[in-house]
Amino acid sequence: MRALVTGIAGQDGSYLAEQLVADGHEVVGMVRGDLHRERPNLAAVCEQVSLVPGDLLDHALLAGALEAAQPHVVFHLAAPSFVPASWERPAEAMAAIAGATGTLLEATRRLDPAARVVVAGSGQMFGDAGESPQTEVTPARPNTPYAVAKLAAHQLVGAMRAHHGQHASSAIAYNHESVRRPEHFLPRKVTRGAAAIALGHERELVLGDLDAVRDWSDARDIVAAMRLMADAEEPGDYVLASGRGRTVRELVAAAFAAVGLDPDEHVRTDPTFQRGPETTPNVGDPSKARDRLGWRPQHSFEDLVREMVEADLAALRAGAG
Numbered sequence: 001m002r003a004l005v006t007g008i009a010g011q012d013g014s015y016l017a018e019q020l021v022a023d024g025h026e027v028v029g030m031v032r033g034d035l036h037r038e039r040p041n042l043a044a045v046c047e048q049v050s051l052v053p054g055d056l057l058d059h060a061l062l063a064g065a066l067e068a069a070q071p072h073v074v075f076h077l078a079a080p081s082f083v084p085a086s087w088e089r090p091a092e093a094m095a096a097i098a099g100a101t102g103t104l105l106e107a108t109r110r111l112d113p114a115a116r117v118v119v120a121g122s123g124q125m126f127g128d129a130g131e132s133p134q135t136e137v138t139p140a141r142p143n144t145p146y147a148v149a150k151l152a153a154h155q156l157v158g159a160m161r162a163h164h165g166q167h168a169s170s171a172i173a174y175n176h177e178s179v180r181r182p183e184h185f186l187p188r189k190v191t192r193g194a195a196a197i198a199l200g201h202e203r204e205l206v207l208g209d210l211d212a213v214r215d216w217s218d219a220r221d222i223v224a225a226m227r228l229m230a231d232a233e234e235p236g237d238y239v240l241a242s243g244r245g246r247t248v249r250e251l252v253a254a255a256f257a258a259v260g261l262d263p264d265e266h267v268r269t270d271p272t273f274q275r276g277p278e279t280t281p282n283v284g285d286p287s288k289a290r291d292r293l294g295w296r297p298q299h300s301f302e303d304l305v306r307e308m309v310e311a312d313l314a315a316l317r318a319g320a321g
Helices: 010-022 059-069 083-087 090-111 144-163 188-200 219-233 248-257 287-293 302-317
Strands: 002-006 026-033 049-053 073-076 118-119 168-172 204-206 239-240 268-271
Touching: 010 026, 010 268, 026 059, 049 059, 049 268, 059 090, 073 090, 073 219, 083 090, 083 144, 083 219, 090 118, 090 144, 118 144, 118 219, 118 302, 168 219, 188 204, 188 239, 188 248, 188 287, 188 302, 204 248, 219 287, 248 302
Parallel strands: 002 026, 002 073, 026 049, 073 118, 118 168, 168 239, 204 268
Antiparallel strands: none
């Protein structure tokens, strides 16, 4: 099998590439910018994958990436992922998420109607849904430009599947983390903060609402589920989540436990870091993925957080962060 992975140099794309290469598949990755610049996340497979240029806002270049790759399956993972930034450029968020998804679906259908497509969606699209946990049929009430764009992409997948018979599936992924998560995301801020305090580099960690709820999974488990979606006989949409909501306070507790410290002595809250009230906990119900795909996550929340803390400790000791 030859797979095209958009966003291959990111957290999810790099783990997916490693899994595909390990199973003997040919992998082509779409990246933005210089094809030859260093991409740390791909260090383990840099000699085993091919790269093609692409840009979510350049539809001709997107179609060209498909033409160059000639894939049997497309994993469309590339997208702006930092939700607050979508408020600054909502039109760009729509174009980069929904517009690019439409371009790739259309180009794939024209190139090879039998090719399979998995599009990375987001549990953020449910917004203030009014029910928790959310399932594949929960009504969506998105409340950010990012979530609106993700919902549009998700619905486009379903429309193209119904109208053209494409094997196109939407992976409704909830929060998923790893050591490759950028530091401006909350979990890495927490694990790096715990590591820095343990090493004496910092004295305190300042956060917002410790009672905010998220559904955290390991990124490696999420991309494994996407592979099962691509391999399934019938296409479909699947919620990919742990099924358990955890508070930021629980995340903090796990991170500080990994370094043997009491978070109450080192963590303080600042109301200016808090977002608006969340009326519906963003928690997913993965029953469909478990029952139809046989998906079984292999990494626990505690192990994930401990691994992230250990990576941050190593990086700080090496003077890399």
